[in-house]
Structures are given as C-alpha cells and as structure tokens.
Amino acid sequence: MHQNQNTNQHESKWLNGEISSEEFLQKAHLNVSDSLLLKSLSKTGGFDVPSNNTKAQAWAELEKKITAKKSKKVVPLYRSYWVGIAASLILAIGAFFIFKQSSTSTNQTIIATSLAEVQTVYLPDSSIVYLNAGSKISFSERQWQQERTLELSGEAFFEVKKGSDFTVETQLGNVAVLGTSFNVKERNNILEVTCKTGEVKVTIKPSGKFEIITPGSKLTAKEGQIEEVLTIPLSYIGNWRMGDFYFESILLKNVFEELERQYDIKFDVDANALQDRTYTGYFNNKNLNEALQLVCNPMGLTYKIEEKKVKIMSRNVQTP
Numbered sequence: 001m002h003q004n005q006n007t008n009q010h011e012s013k014w015l016n017g018e019i020s021s022e023e024f025l026q027k028a029h030l031n032v033s034d035s036l037l038l039k040s041l042s043k044t045g046g047f048d049v050p051s052n053n054t055k056a057q058a059w060a061e062l063e064k065k066i067t068a069k070k071s072k073k074v075v076p077l078y079r080s081y082w083v084g085i086a087a088s089l090i091l092a093i094g095a096f097f098i099f100k101q102s103s104t105s106t107n108q109t110i111i112a113t114s115l116a117e118v119q120t121v122y123l124p125d126s127s128i129v130y131l132n133a134g135s136k137i138s139f140s141e142r143q144w145q146q147e148r149t150l151e152l153s154g155e156a157f158f159e160v161k162k163g164s165d166f167t168v169e170t171q172l173g174n175v176a177v178l179g180t181s182f183n184v185k186e187r188n189n190i191l192e193v194t195c196k197t198g199e200v201k202v203t204i205k206p207s208g209k210f211e212i213i214t215p216g217s218k219l220t221a222k223e224g225q226i227e228e229v230l231t232i233p234l235s236y237i238g239n240w241r242m243g244d245f246y247f248e249s250i251l252l253k254n255v256f257e258e259l260e261r262q263y264d265i266k267f268d269v270d271a272n273a274l275q276d277r278t279y280t281g282y283f284n285n286k287n288l289n290e291a292l293q294l295v296c297n298p299m300g301l302t303y304k305i306e307e308k309k310v311k312i313m314s315r316n317v318q319t320p
Contacts, residue, residue, distance in 0.1 A: 107143075112136040113154075115264035116285075118241065123150075127166065130157040130241045132185075133261040155185040157238040173204045173221055183238050188254060191221040196237040202226075243285040252277045255295055256312070263288050269312040273301050 113119050113131050121129040121137065124144040129137060135154025140147075148166045160166045162179030172191040175184055180198025185191070193202045195213045203210040204221050211226055213219050216234050220227045236246045245262070247255055253274050256267045262285040281298060283291035288310075292303050296312065304311045 107140050108138055109141050110136065110138040115261050123148075125161050125163060127161045128159040130159075130238070132156060132240055152184055152186065154187065155183070155240070157181070157183045157241055171205070172224075173202055176201045176203070181238070187257075189222065192218060194218040194232065194237045196234060244282065245285070246282050247279050249278045249280055252279045252299065255279045255283075259283070259291060259295070263291070264308070266309050267312055268309060270314060273299075273312055273314050 111119065111121055111131065113133050113135050115133055117133050119131045121131055123129060123139070124141055125148060127148075129150075131137060132155040135152070135156060137150050137152050137156060139150035148164055149169060150167075151169045153170070156168075158166075158168065158177075159181045160177055160179050164178075166177050166179075168175040168184050170184065170186040170191060172186055172189065173193075175182065175193055177198060177200050180200060181196040182198075182200045183192075183194040183196070185193075191202075191204075193200060193213065195215050195217050197215055199212055199214055201210055201212050202219050202221070204224060204226060207224050209226060211219055211229065213229060216231050216237075218230045218232050220230075230248070232246075232248065239246065243262075245258060253269070256269060259265070260267060265288070277299065279295065279299060281294060283294045285291065288305070292305075292310065295301075296303050300315050302313055302315050304313075
C-alpha cells in the first residue's frame with residue numbers, strides 16, 4: 001500500500017518535469033518489466049509533457065488511458081470460438097422445435113361436430129365425408145395425394161372417389177377401400193362398418209384379423225373380435241344424414257345416447273328401465289316428442305320433458 005503511494009508521487013513528479021524518466025525508474029524502485037508504462041519509458045529513454053497541454057491535463061489524460069486499459073476484458077480466441085458454436089446450436093435447436101411445432105399444427109386438419117350438428121366435409125380429392133353429431137375426423141391435407149388416410153372418432157358416412165387406397169383409422173380397427181360408399185361407427189368400444197357400394201376391408205385391432213364385406217353387409221366388432229356380419233336393407237345405410245336412425249337389437253342405453261347427441265339433451269333414466277334391454281326400431285331427429293314415443297312406447301316406458309332434460313321411467317312408476 002505504502003509502496004503504491006510512493007510510486008504515484010514519483011509519477012506525479014515525473015509528469016511535472018521535476019525528475020527525469022531515469023530518475024523516476026530509480027526512485028520508484030521498479031523494473032522495466034513491472035508495467036507497460038515502464039516498458040514504454042525504457043524504450044523512449046525519456047520525454048517531456050507535450051507543450052500544448054498543461055501538466056494537470058496530461059496527468060488526467062494518462063490516468064484515463066491507464067483506467068481504460070485495465071477495464072478491457074480480453075476473451076481468448078478459443079473461448080469465443082466455442083461460445084459462438086454454442087449460440088449457433090441453441091439457435092438451431094430452437095428453430096427446429098419452432099418449425100416442428102408449426103408444421104405439426106398446420107399440417108393436420110381437424111373437423112369436429114357438436115351435439116345436434118351434422119357436417120358435410122369435402123376432402124382434397126373430392127371424396128365426401130358426412131360427419132354425424134359428436135364426431136371428429138383428422139387428416140393431413142399436405143400428404144393427402146400420397147396417402148389418403150384419416151382418423152375417425154364417432155360416426156361418418158363416406159363417398160370415396162376412385163383412386164389409391166383410402167383408409168379410415170379408428171381406435172378399434174381400420175377400414176380400407178378404393179372407391180365406394182360405406183358407413184363407419186365407433187362408439188362405446190363397438191365398431192360397426194356397413195357397406196353400401198363396392199367392397200370394404202375391415203381390419204380389427206390389435207389382432208389384425210380382417211373381413212371383406214359387400215353391399216348390404218354390416219360388420220360388428222367388439223373387444224378385438226368380429227362378433228357378426230349381418231345383412232341389412234341398403235335403404236337403411238347412412239340414412240342418419242337425412243335424420244333417420246334405424247336400430248337392430250341395439251342396447252337401449254345406446255339408443256338414448258344417440259337421442260342425446262341428436263337433440264342436445266340429457267336423459268335421467270331409471271335403472272330398472274334399462275337393465276340389459278335391446279331395441280329394434282326407428283326414430284327421426286326432427287321432433288323430440290315423436291322420437292321419444294317411437295322408442296319408449298314399444299319398450300313399456302314413459303317420459304317427462306323438463307327443458308333440456310328428459311326423465312325416463314317404467315310405466316308402472318307414477319310420474320310426479
């Protein structure tokens with residue numbers, strides 16, 4: 001600490017011209033190698049303060065330069081090289097994830113219907129999908145020409161334009177055709193595929209077992225197994241598009257679920273009214289009272305409508 005003060009005093013005297021450069025070196029007891037300043041002094045042999053500056057100005061300028069040199073931070077070349085590479089990698093990785101996210105979100109088209117809603121969807125190859133209420137399809141428009149594949153949840157009727165393989169994927173199985181019309185329904189862990197024109201290949205998951213069905217055939221699969229293939233009137237297939245629903249030995253609770261989807265209502269059903277009963281019949285989605293009568297009367301049931309809720313009871317139970 002004391003030595004630094006003496007050195008500063010000798011520097012001040014040298015700048016004031018009171019001592020020479022050689023005397024400054026001797027009085028400060030410093031070697032030339034001790035600082036960049038002393039190296040410079042030893043090489044110049046001695047110099048005076050510039051005549052156009054005062055001694056005070058010269059001293060202030062020297063202190064400023066010394067401070068500036070001390071504040072400079074030298075980054076080794078190898079370090080800046082690796083820092084640059086790391087920054088580039090971070091930018092590249094960030095760009096990759098941004099691109100991946102945007103391509104994923106923009107490449108997939110998703111169309112879903114709400115309750116009491118039916119949509120007609122035109123695919124990129126002009127094939128048509130009629131999407132029933134409470135259903136959803138998703139497909140890639142970008143890849144459609146290379147692979148005509150879509151995913152379905154719910155129910156839809158397809159009119160497929162002839163061309164390459166056309167595949168409908170569901171959680172329970174896949175349906176493949178070339179050019180035909182057919183209906184696919186996947187609800188309550190039951191897959192139903194009905195062929196109206198052409199031929200339809202149905203492959204069940206996860207077993208991989210398949211069946212080819214022809215016009216008027218209805219395939220039903222449950223728990224990874226094909227349960228039955230029935231023959232039904234062609235006029236019944238896909239008629240839900242006009243609001244007509246036909247059922248053949250269908251669990252009554254599933255019929256009420258379809259009524260909920262078509263009329264956007266909720267049912268409060270007495271457990272005794274359901275049990276494991278099945279229903280064969282028809283209803284239309286144009287008039288709720290009429291639809292309830294068509295379902296309830298042959299099953300010995302009664303109903304009461306309360307705004308968006310319908311209470312279903314057995315006939316021997318008194319309506320409050």
